[in-house]
Each structure stands twice: as C-alpha cells, then as structure tokens.
Amino acid sequence: xxxxxxxxxxxxxxxxxxxxxxxxxxxxxxxxxxxxxxxxxxxxxxxxxxxxxxxxxxxxxxxxxxxxxxxxxxxxxxxxxxxxxxxxxxxxxxxxxxxxxxxxxxxxxxxxxxxxxxxxxxxxxxxxxxxxxxxxxxxxxxxxxxxxxxxxxxxxxxxxxxxxxx
Numbered sequence: 001x002x003x004x005x006x007x008x009x010x011x012x013x014x015x016x017x018x019x020x021x022x023x024x025x026x027x028x029x030x031x032x033x034x035x036x037x038x039x040x041x042x043x044x045x046x047x048x049x050x051x052x053x054x055x056x057x058x059x060x061x062x063x064x065x066x067x068x069x070x071x072x073x074x075x076x077x078x079x080x081x082x083x084x085x086x087x088x089x090x091x092x093x094x095x096x097x098x099x100x101x102x103x104x105x106x107x108x109x110x111x112x113x114x115x116x117x118x119x120x121x122x123x124x125x126x127x128x129x130x131x132x133x134x135x136x137x138x139x140x141x142x143x144x145x146x147x148x149x150x151x152x153x154x155x156x157x158x159x160x161x162x163x164x165x166x
Contacts, residue, residue, distance in 0.1 A: 032046070035049055036049065038053060039052040039053040039056070040052050040053070040056050040120065040123060042123060042125075043124075044124070044125055048125050051125065051130050051148075051150045052123055052125075052130060054148070054150065054153070055123060055130035055132060055148030055150070056120055056123060056132070058077060058080075058148055058153065058155060059120060059132055059134065059146055059148065059155065060118075060120070061077050062074055062077040062078060062155055063115065063118040063134070063136075065077060066103055066115050067115050067116065067117075067118070069105060071096075071099065071100055071103060071104065072085075072096075074099075074103065075096050075099050077155065078094075078099065078154065078155045078156075079091055079094075079154055080152060080153040080154045080155075084096070111142060112136045112137060112139070112142070112144070113137070115136055115137060116137055117136070117137055117138060118134055118135065118136050118137075118144075119134065119135045119138075120132050120133070120134050121133045121134065121135055121143070121164045121165075122162045122163075122164055124162055126160060128149065128150070128151065129147040129148060129149050129150075129156075129158075130147065130148040130150065131145060131146075131147050131158045131160050131162055132145065132146050132147070132148065132158075132162075133145055133161070133162040133164045134146060135164075143161075143164055145157070145158040145160065145161050145162065146158055147160075
C-alpha cells in the first residue's frame, strides 16, 4: 500500500468519534460538578470530597435523631456502633449516661436546649478529621463544632473552631 492507495476518509465515522469524545468529556465534568454539589461544595481536593459527603451525612443523621429526641439512635451514630448496648463497656470513654447529660433537651449541661433546627455552615479537613461548624436553632453566637473521623466513622467534639463569618 502506498500513499496514493490510502483509505477513503469516512466523514460519518470521524463525526461519531468526535461526538463520543465530547460526550465522554462532558459526562466526566458533569459527574465532577455533581459530586462537588453532593459533597456540600467543599473547598478541598476532589479526593477528599467523599469524606465531606460522609461526614455531613453522619452529622445530619445525628442531629436529626437528636431533634426527634431519639438519644439511643443518636448515640449509635455518634459511636458508629448500632449494637452499642451489647458491649457498652467498649464505649467507657464517653458512656451513654454522659451522652444523655450532654444532649438531652431537659439536661442542664445542654447549652442549646431542645434542638429544633441545624445547618452545617462550614466543613474543613484538618489532619485526619473533618471539622464541621454547625448552627443550632439559628443561634449565631453559640455554634457547635463537631469532628468526623473517616477512619472510624465516629463523631466527636472538636477542640478546633472554624471561622463562620460575621
């Protein structure tokens, strides 16, 4: 075969290949943007977006259980252990009685009283944990800061506070 015997250019095939390439690139970017929105629009690298998604989901489920006053379910989410009653000795560091004192709507140790609403205002990855700043009952002055450990899938009180704006 010589240069003069080259195959005939197939315009329809070239158009299909270009359309398929543009569709694949467009689908990739649509999935990337959809993942960014689903994870809460974090200002973080894309490989950390799954941690943002799981952390926000855990915090939302936890605070919804608190709003419904289902403290046993909330404690199961906090410890990431649905069967925590069978082996409560494993959670001696933060037992359920202390959890009730901190989160019960009638407890004097609860700074927020009955929790009716919540909104995650900021989430940042710091070290190995995701720190979330949460506004409870629309109180601007007393935000709740929780951390989510992606290795153990547990929640905890964060010693670090995020700037949540004026």
